Amino acid sequence: MLRAIYDFYSAQNHRFKLLAARVVERILSGCGGDFRLGWVTPPSSDGGADFVGRLDIGSGFSRVKQVVFGQAKCERIEGTTSGKDVARIVARLRRLGRCLRDTRCVL
Numbered sequence: 874m875l876r877a878i879y880d881f882y883s884a885q886n887h888r889f890k891l892l893a894a895r896v897v898e899r900i901l902s903g904c905g906g907d908f909r910l911g912w913v914t915p916p917s918s919d920g921g922a923d924f925v926g927r928l929d930i931g932s933g934f935s936r937v938k939q940v941v942f943g944q945a946k947c948e949r950i951e952g953t954t955s956g957k958d959v960a961r962i963v964a965r966l967r968r969l970g971r972c973l974r975d976t977r978c979v980l
Contacts, residue, residue, distance in 0.1 A: 875950055882947050887916040893945030894924035901941075906930050908941070922966060942966050 882889035890913045901908040907929040914923055922942040930937045944962045948954065 879947065879950055886947055887913070889947040890914070890923040890943075890945045894926065894943055897924075897941070897943055898926065901928055 878892075882892065894910050894913055898908045898910055909927045909929070911925040911927060914925070923945040924943040926941045926943065928939045928941050930939065944966060946954070946958075946962075
């Protein structure tokens with residue numbers, strides 16, 4: 874099954890972002906939260922986030938609304954994701970978060 878998914882999406886990375894966003898939506902919504910997909914970023918320069926959504930946790934007065942930045946990677950099944958790869962993604966998402974708070978920032 875993974876091979877079929879990789880073969881289908883490897884040449885269509887932008888469509889893979891939407892698949893990843895829908896998987897996250899299903900997982901997070903099934904864990905008691907309410908995930909709402911905001912948008913999938915354009916195929917061009919996006920500053921590190923592939924999709925943006927919101928996760929609502931709790932209810933009533935104690936309800937928390939958390940912005941979620943997602944990063945989707947369609948990598949070869951035979952390949953591995955190293956700690957360096959993960960650190961690079963985390964750094965990009967942190968930079969994006971800082972830029973969203975600072976209106977002078979350019980991605």
